[in-house]
Amino acid sequence: MANAGREFGADRAGNMLIMFALCAALVIGAAGGALDYMRLTQERSALQEAADAAALAAARLHGKTESERTASAQRIFAQNYRGSDGAAPVVSLSFNGDFVSVEVSHDVPTMLLGVIGKRSFSASAASQATRGVSAPVCLLALDETLPNGFEIDGNAGLTAGNCAVVSNSTDDQGMRVYGGATAEAAEFAVVGGFDGTFSPSPMTGIAPFDDPYAARTLPPEGPCIDASDRLMQANFTLDPGTYCGGIEIMAGATALLNPGLYVMKDGPIKVQSGAVVTAENVTLAFTGATATLYLQGGAQVRLTAPEEGDFAGLALFSESTAPTVEWFTISGGATLDLEGGMYLPTHEIWLKSPTTDRAVLNAATSDYGLIAKRFCVQGAAELEVTHVNPDSLEETLRLKSGVRLVR
Known part of the structure; x- marks a missing residue:
C-alpha cells in the first residue's frame, strides 16, 4: 500500500x-x-x-x-x-x-x-x-509665401496629362488636394511640401522657378475707347485698344473681338450668364488693381492667342509690376476655352462650382503655359491643360529631375 x-x-x-x-x-x-x-x-x-x-x-x-x-x-x-x-x-x-x-x-x-x-x-x-523627366511646365504658381499655390478641393479636378505642375510656395502645404478632388499630371513639384493625394506624388524641395517674363511690358496706352452703346446690344463687335473702367457683356449677348491687343485699364471684363464671346488672334491685357476677368454661370468664352507680333502665343497678360489684383473668376457653368498662354503674375485664378454645374478652364498652350500667383479649383470645377508642343519649350520652363521611385 x-x-x-x-x-x-x-x-x-x-x-x-x-x-x-x-x-x-x-x-x-x-x-x-x-x-x-x-x-x-x-x-x-x-x-x-x-x-x-x-x-x-x-x-x-x-x-x-x-x-x-x-x-x-x-x-x-x-x-x-x-x-x-x-x-x-x-x-x-x-x-x-x-x-x-x-x-x-x-x-x-x-x-x-x-x-x-x-x-x-x-x-x-x-x-x-x-x-526622371524633363517635362514642360504648363502650370506655374509663382508666389513663394502663400500656402496652397494649388488648392484643389470638393469634387474638383486638375488634369495636365503631358506636362508639369509647379508651385513656388515654400509652405508645408504648397500644394493641397482634399475632399474628393483629383490631381493628375505628368509631374508635380513644389518648393515646400504638399498635402493630399496627387498622381504622381509631387517632388518636394525643388528650387523655385524664376519669373520667366518679369521684364515683359505693355506698349504705351492709347486713348480710352467708349464702347457703352455697343455693350447694350444683343450682338456686337469690339476692336483692339484701351478700355477704361471695365466692360460688361450682358446676359445672353454674343460678342466678337477682332484680332489685336485689348488693354483693360482700372476695371474688369464681366461676362454675364449665357453670354458668348469669341476672340481669335487676341491678347487680353490687364492693368490696374481692379482689372481682371469674371465669368458668371453659363458664360462661354473662346480665346485664341495671336500667332505673330509682340504677344504671339499669349492670350492673357499683365505686367509683373502690376498691383495685387482681385480674383480672376470662372463661376459654375461657365467655360473658358483657351488656346495660348496666360501670364498673370499678380492674379489668383479661382474656378468655383458650388453645385454640379462645372466651372471649366480648358487650355491648349505652347510656349508659355499658364502662369499666375496661385490657382484655386473648388467644388465641381475642372482645370485641364494640354501642352501642344512639349518638345519646343525653352529650358527655363522645363522641370528636370534625376530619378524617382515608382513604388
Whole structure:
C-alpha cells in the first residue's frame, strides 16, 4: 500500500513537470512570437529602405549594361542594409525600358519561436524606380509665401496629362488636394511640401522657378475707347485698344473681338450668364488693381492667342509690376476655352462650382503655359491643360529631375 502511494505521488510529480513544461513552452512561444514579430517588422523596413536605394542607384546608370547596373545596385543595397545578422539577403533586379525593379528576400532566424518549431521567418520587399523627366511646365504658381499655390478641393479636378505642375510656395502645404478632388499630371513639384493625394506624388524641395517674363511690358496706352452703346446690344463687335473702367457683356449677348491687343485699364471684363464671346488672334491685357476677368454661370468664352507680333502665343497678360489684383473668376457653368498662354503674375485664378454645374478652364498652350500667383479649383470645377508642343519649350520652363521611385 505504501509503495502504491509512493508511485502515485511520483506520477503526480511527473505529470506536473510535463504540464509545467508545456505551459512554459506556450508562454515562451507567446512572448517569442511578439518579439520575433517586432523583429520581422523591423527587417521588412530595413529591406525596403535598402531596396529603394538600390533601385534608384540602378536607374541613375541608364545607358550602362544590365550587369553593371545590377552590380551597382547590389553594392548600394549592401551599404544601406541595416537588418538582421546571418546570411545576406537575396537581391534580384529586372529591367523594362526606363524602369528598374528590385526584389529582395531574407530568411531570418527566430529568437524564441524555435521552442515551438519555428526556426526562421521570411521577409521580403520590392521597389521600382525610373529615370526622371524633363517635362514642360504648363502650370506655374509663382508666389513663394502663400500656402496652397494649388488648392484643389470638393469634387474638383486638375488634369495636365503631358506636362508639369509647379508651385513656388515654400509652405508645408504648397500644394493641397482634399475632399474628393483629383490631381493628375505628368509631374508635380513644389518648393515646400504638399498635402493630399496627387498622381504622381509631387517632388518636394525643388528650387523655385524664376519669373520667366518679369521684364515683359505693355506698349504705351492709347486713348480710352467708349464702347457703352455697343455693350447694350444683343450682338456686337469690339476692336483692339484701351478700355477704361471695365466692360460688361450682358446676359445672353454674343460678342466678337477682332484680332489685336485689348488693354483693360482700372476695371474688369464681366461676362454675364449665357453670354458668348469669341476672340481669335487676341491678347487680353490687364492693368490696374481692379482689372481682371469674371465669368458668371453659363458664360462661354473662346480665346485664341495671336500667332505673330509682340504677344504671339499669349492670350492673357499683365505686367509683373502690376498691383495685387482681385480674383480672376470662372463661376459654375461657365467655360473658358483657351488656346495660348496666360501670364498673370499678380492674379489668383479661382474656378468655383458650388453645385454640379462645372466651372471649366480648358487650355491648349505652347510656349508659355499658364502662369499666375496661385490657382484655386473648388467644388465641381475642372482645370485641364494640354501642352501642344512639349518638345519646343525653352529650358527655363522645363522641370528636370534625376530619378524617382515608382513604388
